[in-house]
Amino acid sequence: MLDTVSPPPSSATQPPRKGWLLWPFQTLARRTSQGVAVTFYSLVVLIPLAALFSSAFTHGWGFFWKAATAKEALAAYRLTITCSLLAALTNAVAGLGTAWVLVRDTFRGKAILNALIDLPFALPTVVAGVTFYTLYGPKSPVHLTLTGTWTGITVAIVFVTLPFTVRSVQPVIETMTFNAEAAAATLGASPWRVFRTITLPTLLPAILTGTGLAFARAMGEYGSVVFVSNNLPFRTEVASSYIYSLASAGDPVGAAATAVTMLVMALVVLIAVSVASRRLVKGS
């Protein structure tokens, strides 16, 4: 397109280009905006992030390791990782099914179903937390008491992370063509075999990405979990809740050490997932 645009005719009567006088001001504006952006990111993200790492190692590596591997911390990691993994896997399966129905099925009320999927992104976690506590608490109207159990924590996390897999798989199903599936079926493959050998491999990178994001989000979940869990140290206290209790009990160094440990675990998961899904895309 650009080549077809003819340059403006230059003649002696034409005034010089309007912009040249403004040029130093534009450069100044660009420089200023870059400066403002760098300052903004530093004040909001970078310096606080550095402060966390610096605080975690204030008393040296030995103190960090002792705080990060305290018995209560280990119990909290175990609970958090187990429940997050269970929730992420539940949503990997349920999210795939949901995305499939949303793309390949037509029925009345589908638009409402599609909109409801995003509710966990829109609904404040504390609202979900108090609702789950009342719905599945000691005086449960549905006669189902899940508070203070790992199941209850997992259910809360499943709610919060439901959109991740659906929203990462849905666009891929939309762009999939029926051809390969139809060909396999014509050649006599059973629906299950078609799903296993054709559909699933195509969708695997997207499933992996969504599940990884869900898992990372689940590891840090607080508002929706803290009411349901009852917060019993060693038994139903998730990692973020343990970090909060350390911080409010006046142990910022211990809190920072535990936080750094959780942060590194979440980043490792995200990097692993991104590498794995990139490999899968390349491989196919």
Next chain:
Amino acid sequence: MGRSPRWLRLLVILYVGALIGVPLVFVFQRAFVHGAGALWSALHDSSMDAAIGLTIRVVLVALPVNTIVGVGAALWIVRRPSWVSRLVDRVIDVPLAISPIIIGLMLELAYNQSGWLGRPLAALGLTVLFSYPGIVLACMFVSLPLVTRQLIPLLREIGSHQEQTAASLGAGPVRIFLTITMRSILWATAYGVSLTLARVLGEYGAVLIVSGNITNLTQTLTLNIGANFESYNAYQGFVGAGVLATTSVVILLLLGVARHRERKRHEHLA
């Protein structure tokens, strides 16, 4: 072939209905459980109204700032590739993967009286922690990438041919941005802004640490709900929860409209 079987449809409707539909209906049921009169007076609870006022004042600053920063960051990452912008592109999502509690802790460590930023600011007579600026900061941190990550793939896709054409015809940068760039990214931006609004309204963990949770002063609506619930005033808590659930349904509608319009724009081009 390739259609979805009927049992799967039923299963999905049951799953989403039980997990998402039931709690949503339940919040409203609890808020209305004592009738309209009780709801009306609970809505005029003075500490809840103070919390709503604070939440609105936080949104009024955090939302525009994060929108401008988000659009600017996306343009910078896509249009001015350098090793710095590529690095930023890689780590842009990180705030979404950090626990809100850890974000609160980070801000507390940096901005307390002896912190790297807290000490010089205190010398200037400014306090950030346990006051309004700290709450705004926490809300901006948790929602920082939401606009940018919507725009990056879109800006890559549309390219900059139209902008270059406009520039060669003599349009200034402001005019190019308003008439060309903004027109094509409008609905994707609206989608990101709606997500930002949801996140700012609903932030709990980070604000809990940074604000100090002082009733009538630094208590946002989410904190007010939690505090009412913990002090065995569950009804008042559910009224607050009903207010936020209403806003989240509105946000769902906004997200739906934005997604629909963006798809229309996309189909129109294709």
